[in-house]
Amino acid sequence: MKVSGGLALWCAAALLLCIPAAVRCAIRRLNSIDDLKKVNFGQAVPKHSLLLLHWFANTVDMDNNDVIRLTFDPNLGTYGSHHYGNYERLLNPLPRGDFRYRYYTVGNVNRGQSDLPDYVLEPPDAEYRERGNRGRIVFRVRDQDGQTVDQVYLTQHYGNSHETRYDPAYTYQITGNLLRQIRAFAVGAPQRNVLAELAEDFGSHVDQSQLWLLTITWRDLACLGLLLYMIVEEKHLQGKLPPPPPPHCVVDIPDPAGSHRLDPRRWPGLRDGVRLQVTTGENGRARILWGGVPINQLMEGAMVVLYKDNNSQEAMFSKVIRSDWGDVDTSVRLNGGLQARLHKTKTKWCLWTTAAEEICRGGQFANPDKVPLSGHQASLQLFVKDGKACARLFVDKSFANWKREFSESWVAFYANPLKSTQDYEWWRWQWATEFKAAPDALDDFHDVYEYRSNLTVAPGIQARFILRNDTVLAKTSSWR
Numbered sequence: 001m002k003v004s005g006g007l008a009l010w011c012a013a014a015l016l017l018c019i020p021a022a023v024r025c026a027i028r029r030l031n032s033i034d035d036l037k038k039v040n041f042g043q044a045v046p047k048h049s050l051l052l053l054h055w056f057a058n059t060v061d062m063d064n065n066d067v068i069r070l071t072f073d074p075n076l077g078t079y080g081s082h083h084y085g086n087y088e089r090l091l092n093p094l095p096r097g098d099f100r101y102r103y104y105t106v107g108n109v110n111r112g113q114s115d116l117p118d119y120v121l122e123p124p125d126a127e128y129r130e131r132g133n134r135g136r137i138v139f140r141v142r143d144q145d146g147q148t149v150d151q152v153y154l155t156q157h158y159g160n161s162h163e164t165r166y167d168p169a170y171t172y173q174i175t176g177n178l179l180r181q182i183r184a185f186a187v188g189a190p191q192r193n194v195l196a197e198l199a200e201d202f203g204s205h206v207d208q209s210q211l212w213l214l215t216i217t218w219r220d221l222a223c224l225g226l227l228l229y230m231i232v233e234e235k236h237l238q239g240k241l242p243p244p245p246p247p248h249c250v251v252d253i254p255d256p257a258g259s260h261r262l263d264p265r266r267w268p269g270l271r272d273g274v275r276l277q278v279t280t281g282e283n284g285r286a287r288i289l290w291g292g293v294p295i296n297q298l299m300e301g302a303m304v305v306l307y308k309d310n311n312s313q314e315a316m317f318s319k320v321i322r323s324d325w326g327d328v329d330t331s332v333r334l335n336g337g338l339q340a341r342l343h344k345t346k347t348k349w350c351l352w353t354t355a356a357e358e359i360c361r362g363g364q365f366a367n368p369d370k371v372p373l374s375g376h377q378a379s380l381q382l383f384v385k386d387g388k389a390c391a392r393l394f395v396d397k398s399f400a401n402w403k404r405e406f407s408e409s410w411v412a413f414y415a416n417p418l419k420s421t422q423d424y425e426w427w428r429w430q431w432a433t434e435f436k437a438a439p440d441a442l443d444d445f446h447d448v449y450e451y452r453s454n455l456t457v458a459p460g461i462q463a464r465f466i467l468r469n470d471t472v473l474a475k476t477s478s479w480r
């Protein structure tokens, strides 16, 4: 009652103050990232609207006085933009008779109608994809050259039907100050310390493991990932941080130099010689990283080659290299055992280059170790088979009644270690008793059972063993 009373008073005051423009007064103004946190993104307002806002903030030019200038012509329909008539009087009516002012709208993500960049249409985290195509940016252009913007709004179509009008209840004016803050989170591969500083500047308590996850999920867009995390997720975390992991569960943070698309020049021990490594690439394929290849070797000709394992002599993928460090995404599905080797090259009939004598080889790609199920003679391993996430259950031969004990137990895959138990990947779980016997995973002390999901393996993925309902017995470390 108190709240609505206050609201009524506020509305009355607002009406008194600006009767000719009562509509405008109803629109909330967002002046900072802290203001953005008060908007209910993910519920009433699509999370995707934040991507639109980030894109817009980083696409316009701004000078030191927060004067905003377009870098595209909305009259040409660039990015799917077009004139917005404001016929329902969502926004301030334009000054009568002054034709320099116009409203435009942008943000339609329909394929074919939109040339918005890929990260807006297909963000790396599916949570931020547009589902209803509702969010829009409306901006007001002020002068004859059609380039200076004096007002910016975030709005959205009504959610119920194919309603074309915008919903005034979820229309927000965006100030130049807020746009400038968002511009601090521009696209471009950030160093980890830059991310940490950015987080600190804006009062975020994001920790190292979260920063690492953001880096591997969003890569070049990690600053944007951080912004979204701060606005959407962190505000919910306050007061209910995830419980500390049980002692056997190591959420390890790999050395950033050890994996992924990070600069192999900073690998430890590189001065000792050539380094070769197989890691997880895109779409469950193997990626080869190399570093420390001597220049004279490059001049003579060098090639990275992928093999099934240390015993194989059959190349699955090869690429001539011309720099002493780098990475390459292969077409080979990821499996345990894969190995990268460095070869000299030879040219056949002056035409094509093939692998010659081997120079050296890296270690085999290894699945992570199994983790024990607390209080039971069994353990759980996350592994990869042809690029898909799989789980293996090792049951001690002495644990004869395991099927009864685990009759309600299940194993599920999670996108990252911060997900709650209920928030497993859709369809990616299986009853423990439905696991298939795995004869090739020979072991004298255990019976081994497997579940192969169709979830493409990617950094961050974790498997958990759930005894029943909420009792989690094991969490694997997250996939690198």
Ligand SMILES: *[C@@H]1O[C@H](CO)[C@@H](O)[C@H](O)[C@H]1NC(C)=O
Residues within 6 Å of the ligand: 310, 311
């Ligand atoms: C890999 O193969 C090489 C050559 O056959 C052999 O010398 C080496 O011991 C093997 N390494 C492992 C770890 O099996």
Ligand SMILES: *[C@@H]1O[C@H](CO)[C@@H](O)[C@H](O)[C@H]1NC(C)=O
Residues within 6 Å of the ligand: 427, 454
């Ligand atoms: C994965 O498996 C589930 C259940 O069997 C199925 O509904 C889904 O379409 C599959 N997804 C892919 C990408 O194959």
Ligand SMILES: *[C@@H]1O[C@H](CO)[C@@H](O)[C@H](O)[C@H]1NC(C)=O
Residues within 6 Å of the ligand: 468, 469
């Ligand atoms: C699991 O949850 C269901 C529904 O919430 C409940 O009825 C059941 O008793 C729970 N089982 C256990 C073993 O806690």
